[in-house]
Amino acid sequence: xxxxxRVVTRFAPSPTGNLHSGSYRTAIFCYLFARKHGGKxxxxxxxxxxxRSKKEYENNILESLAWLGLEHDAxxxxxxxxxxxxxxxxxxxxxxxxxxxxxxxxxxxGETKExxxxxxxxxxxxxxxxxxxxxxxxxxxxxxxxxxxxxxEPLYNFAVVVDDFDEGVTHVIRGEDHVSNTPRQILIQxxxxxxxxxxxxxxxxxxxxxxxxxKRKGAxxxxxxxxxxxxxxxxxxxxxxxxxxxxxxxxxxxxDELIAAFDLNKVQSSPASFNPEKLDWFNREYMxxxxxxxxxxxxxxxxxxxxxxxxxxxxxxxxxDRINKFSDIKTLFEAGEFDYFFAEPIVDHAxxxxxxxxxxxxxxxxxxxxxxxxxxxxxxxxxxxxxxVIWEYAEATGRGNVLWPFRVALSGRDKSPDPFEIASIIGKxxxxxxxxxxxx
RNA sequence: GGCCCUAUCGUCUAACGGCUAGGACGGAUCCUUCUCAAGGAUUAAAUCGGGGUUCGAUUCCCCGUAGGGUCACCA
Numbered sequence: 001x002x003x004x005x006r007v008v009t010r011f012a013p014s015p016t017g018n019l020h021s022g023s024y025r026t027a028i029f030c031y032l033f034a035r036k037h038g039g040k041x042x043x044x045x046x047x048x049x050x051x052r053s054k055k056e057y058e059n060n061i062l063e064s065l066a067w068l069g070l071e072h073d074a075x076x077x078x079x080x081x082x083x084x085x086x087x088x089x090x091x092x093x094x095x096x097x098x099x100x101x102x103x104x105x106x107x108x109x110g111e112t113k114e115x116x117x118x119x120x121x122x123x124x125x126x127x128x129x130x131x132x133x134x135x136x137x138x139x140x141x142x143x144x145x146x147x148x149x150x151x152x153e154p155l156y157n158f159a160v161v162v163d164d165f166d167e168g169v170t171h172v173i174r175g176e177d178h179v180s181n182t183p184r185q186i187l188i189q190x191x192x193x194x195x196x197x198x199x200x201x202x203x204x205x206x207x208x209x210x211x212x213x214x215k216r217k218g219a220x221x222x223x224x225x226x227x228x229x230x231x232x233x234x235x236x237x238x239x240x241x242x243x244x245x246x247x248x249x250x251x252x253x254x255x256d257e258l259i260a261a262f263d264l265n266k267v268q269s270s271p272a273s274f275n276p277e278k279l280d281w282f283n284r285e286y287m288x289x290x291x292x293x294x295x296x297x298x299x300x301x302x303x304x305x306x307x308x309x310x311x312x313x314x315x316x317x318x319x320x321d322r323i324n325k326f327s328d329i330k331t332l333f334e335a336g337e338f339d340y341f342f343a344e345p346i347v348d349h350a351x352x353x354x355x356x357x358x359x360x361x362x363x364x365x366x367x368x369x370x371x372x373x374x375x376x377x378x379x380x381x382x383x384x385x386x387x388x389v390i391w392e393y394a395e396a397t398g399r400g401n402v403l404w405p406f407r408v409a410l411s412g413r414d415k416s417p418d419p420f421e422i423a424s425i426i427g428k429x430x431x432x433x434x435x436x437x438x439x440x
Numbered sequence: 441g442g443c444c445c446u447a448u449c450g451u452c453u454a455a456c457g458g459c460u461a462g463g464a465c466g467g468a469u470c471c472u473u474c475u476c477a478a479g480g481a482u483u484a485a486a487u488c489g490g491g492g493u494u495c496g497a498u499u500c501c502c503c504g505u506a507g508g509g510u511c512a513c514c515a
Contacts, residue, residue: 014515049514078515106513115513132445141443141511149513156515179444180510201445204508208451212508245453249463268453270446271508278452278465321478337476354474391473403474415476 007039008170014046015057018221020213021274022205025239030173031070032262042167043072047079048159064222067232069255078159085154088162088192089116097191098147116148125183130200130264137183145184157184165194173200200264203271205242210273229302229326234283243272252285280324292316302329314425315341318417341425345412347438354404362405363439368393369406370435383424409438
């Protein structure tokens with residue numbers, strides 16, 4: 001693309017609450033589109049509503065974007081443009097394209113205020129939307145809509161148009177809830193002599209209940225996913241695939257691959273649901289790519305304090321296979337899932353026999369297992385060796401009859417990794433001791 | 441209600457107007473060392489309804505129906 005018609009996109013959230021995945025999908029698409037075309041991605045905080053805008057929400061947005069890896073090329077605050085807005089507002093009034101109207105305030109105070117209304121030329125406005133096709137609306141029923149609470153307090157539809165124009169925005173990619181604002185904005189563009197950018201209105205992201213995502217219904221802020229121990233790559237990949245697909249069967253995309261594959265024309269025109277189970281799957285896929293050092297960097301905050309490092313590394317693969325996100329580690333430990341790696345289990349004798357078997361033979365089998373294991377040299381105490389000395393006996397005696405009590409004797413639990421796994425991890429000495437203790 | 445948008449498995453989706461409507465997540469079944477997890481194999485599951493256009497409609501048109509968006513001195 002020629003430098004003079006360089007692509008400029010913008011993500012323009014208002015910091016009046018924490019944003020959910022639907023908003024971040026908009027940010028992702030804006031970012032992807034800009035990068036794909038070698039353009040600029042602008043972040044504009046729309047904070048003209050002074051009462052409702054909060055710095056903490058703005059910070060949350062900034063943090064979330066950074067976490068996802070969506071770096072912006074420029075950051076603006078709409079509130080810093082009030083002078084410029086007033087200037088344009090005054091010009092419009094001077095040109096007769098807008099007028100000041102003295103009306104009773106809507107706040108019920110009974111006072112009168114001077115608000116700015118746009119002089120609606122009452123035209124049929126139609127615009128081409130990259131996703132929806134051509135949308136046509138009769139602006140007559142909009143009336144002379146208000147563009148300023150006063151000459152110094154511009155309203156959204158006006159401020160957006162001026163800012164997009166000043167910032168050279170070429171592509172407005174935003175949520176479908178803005179479709180009905182577009183004709184108003186086009187009218188204002190014509191009035192101030194701005195060109196109309198390319199529009200792409202994204203269908204909404206819904207919850208699994210097909211309802212709009214909302215915090216009330218449990219929609220999480222991006223930082224909440226982060227704090228739950230999800231990987232940013234997973235969220236980026238997952239959210240980018242809501243309502244968009246590359247047309248191939250590839251599902252796992254790095255950020256660079258997303259940039260390369262992204263295409264506005266392949267964005268779905270119907271709303272999509274956010275499926276948390278699919279997010280878990282994406283997250284597992286990205287966790288698999290983590291090496292041990294990276295894994296523990298993420299995992300450590302969720303492990304019990306004072307966790308033995310050597311032991312932790314020995315059970316790393318067991319943990320990996322059992323979690324969808326890092327906070328699951330805490331859940332696992334709290335459920336006592338790995339207690340038997342750190343302390344002697346309390347074995348319930350009633351649990352010892354395999355189904356249909358009795359305590360007596362279970363203990364006899366444990367004795368045989370113990371005898372065989374005693375002969376296995378300390379230096380050869382590996383998963384495979386342990387299995388090889390027990391396997392033949394278990395086959396002959398009945399796998400369940402041998403393996404079940406063996407595992408229960410080591411773990412004290414009805415569910416756990418297999419006995420060879422536990423034995424190899426806790427070592428010969430403890431294995432023999434537990435075997436002896438279980439039959440005592 | 442006015443205006444606007446949308447409609448393929450439960451979910452995300454694929455299918456120049458033309459092969460048994462494909463894939464993924466989730467589910468089920470089986471296998472893989474006893475349980476759990478992971479892994480492997482197999483499998484169930486969809487074109488909202490009715491009219492057209494056409495030799496032929498998931499696909500194009502119309503009407504229904506159902507969802508959603510928006511109708512502020514919020515953004």
